[in-house]
Amino acid sequence: MSFLVSQLESSENTGGIFYITKIVLNTTIDEQPADISQLEFEISGKIDGLKQDYFFYLVEDGHGFLADGKIVLQKNGEFKTKISIKPPTNNFGQITFYSDVNQNGEFDIEMDTQQKIYSYDLVFDKPLILTN
Numbered sequence: 001m002s003f004l005v006s007q008l009e010s011s012e013n014t015g016g017i018f019y020i021t022k023i024v025l026n027t028t029i030d031e032q033p034a035d036i037s038q039l040e041f042e043i044s045g046k047i048d049g050l051k052q053d054y055f056f057y058l059v060e061d062g063h064g065f066l067a068d069g070k071i072v073l074q075k076n077g078e079f080k081t082k083i084s085i086k087p088p089t090n091n092f093g094q095i096t097f098y099s100d101v102n103q104n105g106e107f108d109i110e111m112d113t114q115q116k117i118y119s120y121d122l123v124f125d126k127p128l129i130l131t132n
Contacts, residue, residue, distance in 0.1 A: 033121035034095075039087065039128060043095075044080035047073065047117070055117060056098045056107045061088035061124065068107055071097075087130040093122040 047055065050073070059067040066085035073079050083095075096119035098112045 033092070033123045035125065036085075036093075036122050036128070037125040040082055040084045042080065042082045044078070046076070046078045048077045050077075050099060050117075052100050052103060052105075054100070054105070056100065056112055057083070057095055058098065058107075058109070058113070059083065059085050059093060059095045059122070061090055061093040063089045066093065068109070070105075070107060087128055088124045089130050091124050091126070091129065093124060094119050095122060096120075 053075075054070050054072045056070055057068060058065060064086075066088060067083055069081075069083070071079050071081050096113075097117040098107075099115045099117055100107075101111045101115045102108065
């Protein structure tokens with residue numbers, strides 16, 4: 001288990017600085033891109049500076065969306081969640097984190113994807129790839 005450590009500065013319209021530390025994927029990660037070898041993996045970490053006590057994620061492979069969801073933060077900003085994805089159609093993808101633009105608690109792909117917190121590149125192992 002390895003750690004990706006980032007300090008992220010938000011744009012002015014987000015009203016603060018986001019710190020994401022110790023984003024941990026249960027795979028072998030030395031640096032980006034993260035190697036994903038299973039259709040379910042776990043991430044954990046900490047974010048400071050969000051207006052809400054949650055944020056959203058979206059996993060995609062460049063051809064389609066593999067998973068999306070909401071991650072609820074603990075009071076200290078820490079989080080831990082399992083993510084299950086659909087089989088990807090190619091080797092490369094991305095997990096992107098978003099804040100809730102309209103603060104309604106629901107992930108609205110058209111609105112909330114306008115306020116990206118950060119993203120990590122992913123590489124999917126060949127056995128996961130859906131082939132025709």
